[in-house]
Structures are given as C-alpha cells and as structure tokens.
Amino acid sequence: MLRIICILTLSCLIALPASAQTGYTKWSPPGSGNDNGEVQSFVDRLNKLVDEAEKAKAADPRFLRDLRDLANGFNRPWQSPVLNDSFTDGDFTRSPVWVVRSGTYRIEQNWGLRSEGQSGTRQQQSNQTVDGKDAAVAILGALLGAASGQQTQNGTSTTTTSGPAVITTSAAISNAFALTLEFSSWKAQGQFAIGPYQGENPDNGYRLVYSPGQPLELQRLSARRGTAVIERGQSAITIEDQKTHRLEWTRQTSGQMQVMLDGKEVLKVTDVAFRDAFSGLAVSNADSDIIVHSVGILGVR
Structure with a gap:
C-alpha cells in the first residue's frame, strides 16, 4: 500500500502542468483546462489511497498527514460554474437576478455594480x-x-x-466553492462584506468583511446566534487607490477556507459549522463606496 501511494504521488507531481513547474503560462479560467482535470484526478485517487492506508494503519500517521497536506495543496475540486456576472449588460435585475434588500445599488457604466452606502x-x-x-x-x-x-x-x-445596503442573488452554491471577486474601493471608511448564505435569510452563512485600514475578517452569521468572528488576518489592508483588486476565496470539502487578495494569502481557517449547500450570495455595504466589477463562483459536482 505504501509503495502504491509513493508511486502515485510521484506520478501526480510529474503530471503537473507547465504553470506549476515554470510559473508562466497562458491564463485561463480555473477548471477550464484539461491539465486541471488530470491533476484533480490524481489528487482524488491519492486522497482515496491515503484514506485506505489510514484505516489499515499501513503507514506512519505523520507521513500520511504530510501526504494529505501535499495533495490538498493541489486540490481543486471546483469544476462547475455556478455564478458569473460582470454587469456589462447594465441591468442587475436579470441574468442573474439581484434583489436589493435594503439601501441603494446601481450600475456604474463601464465599471460595474456600485453602492455608496449610508448608515x-x-x-x-x-x-x-x-x-x-x-x-x-x-x-x-x-x-x-x-x-x-x-x-x-x-x-x-x-x-x-438603520443597517447596511444589502443585495442578494439566488444560486445553488455547493458547500465547497471557489469565489472570485474583482472590485475597487473609493472611500476609506465604512465596511464592505460578501459571502454565501443558506435558506431564505441572508443572515445565515459566511461573510468576508473588508474595513479600510483593518485586517480582513471572516465571520459566521446566524439569525439565532448572531455574528461570530472565526478568523482575522494579520495585516491591515488599505486599497483605496481606485484600482481593480482581485479577491479569491476557496472552501474545500473539509471546510478549510483560504482567502487570497491580489495573489497574496491573507486568511486561512477551517470551519465546519455549515455542512449543507448554500442557496445564494449576499453583498452588503455600510457607509463605504464600492464597485463590484465582476463576481464568479465555481462549485463541486
């Protein structure tokens, strides 16, 4: 069993796409290339073998843990497009449908979805x-x-x-997901948040919160239990340069979440409070000036 695992691990590393070996390649959306599918197949097989080895106690537990961590570093289970909106049609009320729950949102021509929240x-x-x-x-x-x-x-x-400006869209988001947000901030105050929710109430789910001059914060929202901060970044973030910034938020099937801002990791935490799929995406703004240029979500089949 151990020999098979080692052989499969080496095969997985050898089969990595050129981008993982050189760092340079033609850009393509996550999950769109054949290389990603092949690597994911190797990762899935490797994780399955590690599961079997753990049950049979066929190798040192520390070795198996390190092996699983290695596999998870290349784990990209998100292959199914769930949501993709760049607001280029000038209408957020269709394809997909966004519903303003409170406050004001509008389309800023050639920019995206804008909210200048007041609270x-x-x-x-x-x-x-x-x-x-x-x-x-x-x-x-x-x-x-x-x-x-x-x-x-x-x-x-x-x-x-009372309260922030909130807008939501219904989407069948799997519990494991990859969210990509391109946005710009135009005022160094207030608070901007985005995240998936379960059921009909947007106050049940996760929120990634940006406050200018503060570290990013990951919150768990519950209509019954209130809001809990489950992780906070180490460094203060200020991006009021009127430039487009890229945020990538991934959640593994294990509940491990990672947040990257402009290619740099700013948060990493595991939380399994929500085990079911999510039913929509919520965006909120409290006294900040934010333009969402595009938002996309990939899910797990």
Whole structure:
C-alpha cells in the first residue's frame, strides 16, 4: 500500500502542468483546462489511497498527514460554474437576478455594480425661529416627524438610517466553492462584506468583511446566534487607490477556507459549522463606496 501511494504521488507531481513547474503560462479560467482535470484526478485517487492506508494503519500517521497536506495543496475540486456576472449588460435585475434588500445599488457604466452606502445618523441644521401662531404648526410637525422616524430638537432635524445596503442573488452554491471577486474601493471608511448564505435569510452563512485600514475578517452569521468572528488576518489592508483588486476565496470539502487578495494569502481557517449547500450570495455595504466589477463562483459536482 505504501509503495502504491509513493508511486502515485510521484506520478501526480510529474503530471503537473507547465504553470506549476515554470510559473508562466497562458491564463485561463480555473477548471477550464484539461491539465486541471488530470491533476484533480490524481489528487482524488491519492486522497482515496491515503484514506485506505489510514484505516489499515499501513503507514506512519505523520507521513500520511504530510501526504494529505501535499495533495490538498493541489486540490481543486471546483469544476462547475455556478455564478458569473460582470454587469456589462447594465441591468442587475436579470441574468442573474439581484434583489436589493435594503439601501441603494446601481450600475456604474463601464465599471460595474456600485453602492455608496449610508448608515448611522444624518443631521440637517435649521435656524428658523418659531413663535406665535407658528408654534402649533411646529408642535404638529414635531409629532408627525416622530411618527415617521424623524426627531426635532433645538432646530436640528435628525434622520436615522438603520443597517447596511444589502443585495442578494439566488444560486445553488455547493458547500465547497471557489469565489472570485474583482472590485475597487473609493472611500476609506465604512465596511464592505460578501459571502454565501443558506435558506431564505441572508443572515445565515459566511461573510468576508473588508474595513479600510483593518485586517480582513471572516465571520459566521446566524439569525439565532448572531455574528461570530472565526478568523482575522494579520495585516491591515488599505486599497483605496481606485484600482481593480482581485479577491479569491476557496472552501474545500473539509471546510478549510483560504482567502487570497491580489495573489497574496491573507486568511486561512477551517470551519465546519455549515455542512449543507448554500442557496445564494449576499453583498452588503455600510457607509463605504464600492464597485463590484465582476463576481464568479465555481462549485463541486
């Protein structure tokens, strides 16, 4: 058994595409080339043999663990296109259908899906003096303002806007997935988040959160248990250069997740709280200015 595993491992490494050997090749979308399929076939066979060896105790456990880690380094199970939208048609309400749950989203021509979110409290100053007969009108106005969510205090009108701007799209996303996001940030404040959710409620799932000047954060959302931070990056990130940045978020069948930003790993963690498939993708924006140029998801067959 051990001999077979070693032979298969060497075969897998020899069969790696030229890109893995030289670092340079013509770019193609993940999962689109025949080389990827061949390597994935080797990885699947190797993992199966490691499983059998573990059960039969046919080799040192540490060796098998290292072997599995090696195989997982080339594991790319995501082969099935699930979502692909670059918003070039100028309409986010079809093909695929995005639904605005709160706030405002629009298509910025030649750029993509844009949200200039507003949250918190906005104040408008008024120096108008109220006296005499206008007092009754002022009192009535104050009562009406309170009923509509506005309060008048010392001539200051305060309107409270609750929650971030949220937009979602339905998609049958497997539990293991590869998400690619190209986006740009235009304001060094607020918070932008993206992630898959389960069921009808977008508050059940994972969120990858970007706050300018802070490390990336991976959150687990539950409508019943609230929000928990399961991992936080080591380095602060600031990308308000109005350039397009590429984020790649992968999740293995084991629950291991890795996040790359512009080719550099910024997060890696394993979480198995969600074991079933996801039903959609949610994007939220709280007082930041974000343009989503494109988003794509690959799933597991």
